[in-house]
Amino acid sequence: MGCCGSAERTRREWRPLEDRSCTDLPWFLLFTVFCVGMGCICSYTIATGGAARLVFGYDSYGNTCGQRNEPIEGVRLSGLDHRDRQYVFFLDPCNIDIVQRKIKSLALCVSLCPGEEMKTYEDLKTFAGLNGSELCSYELAWEKYPGLPERFDKCPKLPVPPSKALPVFNRCTPVDVSCYAKFAEAVVTFVSDNSVLHRLIAGVMASKEIIIGLCLLALGLSMILMIIIRYISAVLVWILTALVVLGSLAGTSILWWLYIDHRLFSNTTAPRVAKETSEEAELDQDKRQALLVYATSATVFTVILLLLMLFMRKRVALTIALFHVAGKVFIHLPLLTLQPFCTFLALLVFWIYWVLVLLFLGTTGNPQQSEETGLTEFRLTGQLQYLTWYHAVGLVWISEFILACQQMTVAGAVVTYYFTRDKNRLPLTPILSSVLRLVRYHLGTVAKGSFIITLVKVPRLILMYLHNQLKGKENACARCLLKTCICCLWCLEKCLNYLNQNAYAATAINSTSFCTSARDAFVILVENALRVAAINAVGDFVLFLGKVLIVTSTAFAGVLLLNYQRDFAEWLLPLIIVCLFSFLVAHCFLSIFEIVVDVLFLCFAIDTKYNDGTPGKEFYMDKALMEFVESSRRLERVVERGRSRVKEAVVSEGAEMKPMAPGTSSA
Numbered sequence: 001m002g003c004c005g006s007a008e009r010t011r012r013e014w015r016p017l018e019d020r021s022c023t024d025l026p027w028f029l030l031f032t033v034f035c036v037g038m039g040c041i042c043s044y045t046i047a048t049g050g051a052a053r054l055v056f057g058y059d060s061y062g063n064t065c066g067q068r069n070e071p072i073e074g075v076r077l078s079g080l081d082h083r084d085r086q087y088v089f090f091l092d093p094c095n096i097d098i099v100q101r102k103i104k105s106l107a108l109c110v111s112l113c114p115g116e117e118m119k120t121y122e123d124l125k126t127f128a129g130l131n132g133s134e135l136c137s138y139e140l141a142w143e144k145y146p147g148l149p150e151r152f153d154k155c156p157k158l159p160v161p162p163s164k165a166l167p168v169f170n171r172c173t174p175v176d177v178s179c180y181a182k183f184a185e186a187v188v189t190f191v192s193d194n195s196v197l198h199r200l201i202a203g204v205m206a207s208k209e210i211i212i213g214l215c216l217l218a219l220g221l222s223m224i225l226m227i228i229i230r231y232i233s234a235v236l237v238w239i240l241t242a243l244v245v246l247g248s249l250a251g252t253s254i255l256w257w258l259y260i261d262h263r264l265f266s267n268t269t270a271p272r273v274a275k276e277t278s279e280e281a282e283l284d285q286d287k288r289q290a291l292l293v294y295a296t297s298a299t300v301f302t303v304i305l306l307l308l309m310l311f312m313r314k315r316v317a318l319t320i321a322l323f324h325v326a327g328k329v330f331i332h333l334p335l336l337t338l339q340p341f342c343t344f345l346a347l348l349v350f351w352i353y354w355v356l357v358l359l360f361l362g363t364t365g366n367p368q369q370s371e372e373t374g375l376t377e378f379r380l381t382g383q384l385q386y387l388t389w390y391h392a393v394g395l396v397w398i399s400e401f402i403l404a405c406q407q408m409t410v411a412g413a414v415v416t417y418y419f420t421r422d423k424n425r426l427p428l429t430p431i432l433s434s435v436l437r438l439v440r441y442h443l444g445t446v447a448k449g450s451f452i453i454t455l456v457k458v459p460r461l462i463l464m465y466l467h468n469q470l471k472g473k474e475n476a477c478a479r480c481l482l483k484t485c486i487c488c489l490w491c492l493e494k495c496l497n498y499l500n501q502n503a504y505a506a507t508a509i510n511s512t513s514f515c516t517s518a519r520d521a522f523v524i525l526v527e528n529a530l531r532v533a534a535i536n537a538v539g540d541f542v543l544f545l546g547k548v549l550i551v552t553s554t555a556f557a558g559v560l561l562l563n564y565q566r567d568f569a570e571w572l573l574p575l576i577i578v579c580l581f582s583f584l585v586a587h588c589f590l591s592i593f594e595i596v597v598d599v600l601f602l603c604f605a606i607d608t609k610y611n612d613g614t615p616g617k618e619f620y621m622d623k624a625l626m627e628f629v630e631s632s633r634r635l636e637r638v639v640e641r642g643r644s645r646v647k648e649a650v651v652s653e654g655a656e657m658k659p660m661a662p663g664t665s666s667a
Contacts, residue, residue, distance in 0.1 A: 085109035400457070442504075467483070
């Protein structure tokens with residue numbers, strides 16, 4: 001189980017789909033222990049009452065509503081029996097601390113939320129007498145509410161707005177949320193007029209059916225595009241190539257034209273130079289030099305670009321062939337289109353669990369009285385504070401683990417497709433077979449790869465948090481250093497993500513450990529560096545055009561439908577929601593397509609390296625890739641024949657010009 005310096009055989013013998021064994025078992029055990037730790041945190045919050053305090057609520061004296069409570073040392077009015085008081089009522093629900101994002105008001109447990117507005121303390125007394133729900137502090141007798149001097153501090157702020165209980169969390173919430181306007185302004189800073197916000201929300205509610213329909217349209221377009229992109233990829237690639245070349249030539253020509261025009265203008269005004277000041281003449285000279293530098297740089301860039309296009313045209317053809325084969329993969333493996341749904345569902349379930357446990361942690365710990373307000377709060381102290389950090393790392397690692405499982409599943413299915421010569425003999429469900437192989441053999445590899453990403457992502461997130469907290473306080477040097485570190489970590493994360501993806505594909509092919517697979521995949525990628533550059537540059541741009549196509553098509557349909565539906569005035573927000581959702585859907589589906597293309601390229605590189613088409617070493621590749629290989633070989637043979645003819649001509653010319661030996665001349 002060595003790492004990159006392991007003692008495994010130095011020359012890799014690729015045996016696709018032959019041997020299968022467990023990989024990186026210690027990392028699977030470590031990940032299992034980590035997940036058990038995450039579960040223990042949840043169990044701890046439930047056992048210590050944090051979950052109950054979140055769900056049922058608690059008052060400002062540490063009592064959980066709806067339960068019999070134990071007294072808390074040093075806290076008055078604690079240990080009350082609240083089995084008949086199930087709801088949390090805030091005396092001043094509009095007293096919100098925006099920075100800490102919580103209500104600073106005194107909280108009580110009551111048996112019923114006030115359903116109607118109460119304007120006087122006499123109304124509070126009547127409500128308590130009729131319903132048994134006392135809305136003032138527990139030590140005050142409800143019969144004496146109107147005459148007590150403490151009523152101004154320990155009774156609700158008048159008028160008391162009507163409220164109703166939340167469905168699950170048993171908090172009395174005002175029916176009219178206008179008192180939360182200050183909080184809303186802090187969250188949505190760009191809305192300065194409440195009427196604008198109301199019109200936008202009304203537009204969303206009035207067009208919800210259209211929004212759902214447009215989202216389904218984006219979903220359908222993404223699925224269709226993954227299948228038909230193999231037919232339009234060639235057109236897109238060559239259009240892209242032509243636009244890049246023409247744009248570079250046009251930009252270079254314009255710069256040279258500006259330089260020549262500026263120079264001719266300066267020459268025509270030469271007789272008046274004597275009248276100009278030295279500063280103006282120097283400024284004019286600087287402009288000419290700057291234009292010359294720009295034009296020269298653009299010329300160099302254009303020449304390099306044209307040379308790259310000339311030498312990489314075959315590799316662009318490989319990109320088109322890989323897109324063509326990727327379209328066939330989705331036809332043979334249609335369940336690949338469900339991968340984004342499965343991954344999103346798994347991430348959604350985990351994120352909901354993670355947020356709930358985080359909220360449980362917020363109400364777990366030892367009771368402490370706030371020095372500012374005197375209210376009782378529950379906080380983690382001592383070593384227990386590290387539970388939150390552990391939980392935060394779990395968010396990153398497990399999320400990356402789920403995404404890595406998707407990559408390994410897709411890679412396993414594509415590898416099975418590529419290295420099965422007879423496509424009619426594919427497994428009935430290659431996706432399910434890939435999932436079973438992942439669960440049985442390679443969970444340790446996925447855990448190790450996702451942990452490496454976590455090691456880079458967590459420091460980057462910490463630096464981003466520090467950068468936001470110190471905004472406006474640090475000096476320019478510190479700000480630049482922080483941004484540089486964040487950028488470097490982001491670049492490292494992207495590189496590791498790409499290497500991890502190819503390592504998973506190598507593991508799916510040869511069933512090797514993570515480090516061995518990463519090393520083998522890295523060697524293959526380095527040997528095909530120009531092909532990798534062409535595929536990533538051209539392929540990524542084609543997929544980006546696909547995303548743009550889906551978003552613009554959905555937006556166009558949205559404009560037509562929303563303009564037809566004239567029951568509301570504001571449809572900007574619905575259109576933005578649709579565009580964002582369509583881009584998200586397109587990104588998820590085309591990311592699967594990108595993974596398929598990358599895995600196909602790794603399989604193709606391995607196939608061409610260890611097979612040559614001779615008996616016993618037949619290629620595994622598809623017909624489209626075979627045609628690319630044959631055309632490349634024909635071109636290589638033509639080039640080789642040309643070189644041999646040049647060599648023969650040079651040799652024959654040298655023989656003709658060879659001087660005669662002495663003594664052979666005529667008498």
